[in-house]
Amino acid sequence: MSGPTADLRSDTLTRPTAGMRRTMADAEVGDDVYGEDPTVNALEERVADLLGTEAALFTPTGSMANQLGVRAHAGPGQEIIGDHLAHVLRAEMGAAAQLSGITSRTWIAERGQLDVDTVKQVMSVGAGTYQVGTSCVVVENTHNFGGGTVQPLDRMQSLRELTRSAGIAVHLDGARLWNAHAASGVPLQEYAACADTVAVCLSKGLGAPVGSLLAGSAAVVEEARAWRKRFGGGMRQVGILAAAGSYALDHHLDRLSEDHRRTRLVAEALAEAAPDVVDPRWVHTNILVLDVGAAGWTAADFSAAAREAGVLGYPTDASHVRFVWHLDVDDAMTEHARSTLVGLVTAH
Numbered sequence: 101m102s103g104p105t106a107d108l109r110s111d112t113l114t115r116p117t118a119g120m121r122r123t124m125a126d127a128e129v130g131d132d133v134y135g136e137d138p139t140v141n142a143l144e145e146r147v148a149d150l151l152g153t154e155a156a157l158f159t160p161t162g163s164m165a166n167q168l169g170v171r172a173h174a175g176p177g178q179e180i181i182g183d184h185l186a187h188v189l190r191a192e193m194g195a196a197a198q199l200s201g202i203t204s205r206t207w208i209a210e211r212g213q214l215d216v217d218t219v220k221q222v223m224s225v226g227a228g229t230y231q232v233g234t235s236c237v238v239v240e241n242t243h244n245f246g247g248g249t250v251q252p253l254d255r256m257q258s259l260r261e262l263t264r265s266a267g268i269a270v271h272l273d274g275a276r277l278w279n280a281h282a283a284s285g286v287p288l289q290e291y292a293a294c295a296d297t298v299a300v301c302l303s304k305g306l307g308a309p310v311g312s313l314l315a316g317s318a319a320v321v322e323e324a325r326a327w328r329k330r331f332g333g334g335m336r337q338v339g340i341l342a343a344a345g346s347y348a349l350d351h352h353l354d355r356l357s358e359d360h361r362r363t364r365l366v367a368e369a370l371a372e373a374a375p376d377v378v379d380p381r382w383v384h385t386n387i388l389v390l391d392v393g394a395a396g397w398t399a400a401d402f403s404a405a406a407r408e409a410g411v412l413g414y415p416t417d418a419s420h421v422r423f424v425w426h427l428d429v430d431d432a433m434t435e436h437a438r439s440t441l442v443g444l445v446t447a448h
């Protein structure tokens with residue numbers, strides 16, 4: 101093995117920086133269940149301002165922010181719909197069903213891309229007393245298992261129009277909405293305006309150790325605050341963690357485009373070496389999904405060989421491996437990943 105180890109399994113792997121840890125240590129705190137933690141309150145106000153919503157609520161995880169969002173729009177025996185790769189439906193351990201009695205249906209979405217005509221076909225409106233009516237549509241931006249793809253704003257806007265006229269809510273799983281904004285230049289508020297609730301994550305590429313927020317109207321956030329307590333997410337002197345989130349917004353938001361640049365650099369090198377393995381047109385942000393099957397590998401063998409060389413990825417299915425750029429991956433690691441992965445995709 102030569103070169104620095106590049107751990108590209110996920111952007112959740114970032115570790116708090118020295119500056120972030122100092123800010124955490126110095127944070128002013130209070131009991132947040134009583135609404136008395138000034139650092140949490142400031143972060144909630146700041147994120148609500150950033151997203152252009154009335155209010156926001158700090159949560160321990162993105163999954164909880166998502167589950168509070170869908171809970172605000174649907175309850176037992178009611179339905180949410182989303183694409184077949186959606187984190188809410190696939191990667192949250194059936195929480196909507198288990199915690200809220202919510203059922204779900206899906207559609208197939210290529211690379212997670214929103215297609216409003218498809219939503220229209222799946223959506224059930226005015227179903228009467230014989231069928232389940234749709235209460236909420238879930239949209240993910242960027243789309244994790246779609247390969248970090250950005251949803252086109254005009255499609256989100258037309259979904260907003262469609263659902264508004266049908267009386268159906270939209271929940272935006274914006275765990276990486278920061279990345280969508282950095283890649284497309286679309287203001288965060290414009291994305292948020294397409295939804296009733298928005299979940300954003302501080303513990304991915306932004307580098308905080310913990311923390312997400314659910315943003316929406318004051319009424320929805322107040323209700324979500326009660327549900328957060330019910331779900332076991334009422335936290336006490338949690339300003340220590342909110343301080344990490346504020347620090348991340350101060351120092352790590354503007355650098356997300358660095359992650360995108362590095363991801364693109366590797367994607368283009370790989371596409372040149374083995375065009376079937378990746379199409380750079382679908383590499384929008386910090387996630388690179390390789391079709392290693394097209395280069396004669398199984399995902400398991402490919403990731404084992406890459407790991408051996410010090411490049412860690414995550415197999416998403418039998419023939420695809422995902423690599424994610426983040427705060428703790430520099431140019432030297434990127435170069436090591438580039439040469440290693442080019443070597444592997446041209447090995448067979």
Ligand SMILES: *Cc1c(COP(=O)(O)O)cnc(C)c1O
Pocket residue numbers: 160161162163164166187188240242243244273275276301303312
């Ligand atoms: C990571 C992620 C979440 C939240 O995950 P947690 O691990 O619960 O914080 C939600 N949605 C998407 C798309 C994600 O990638």
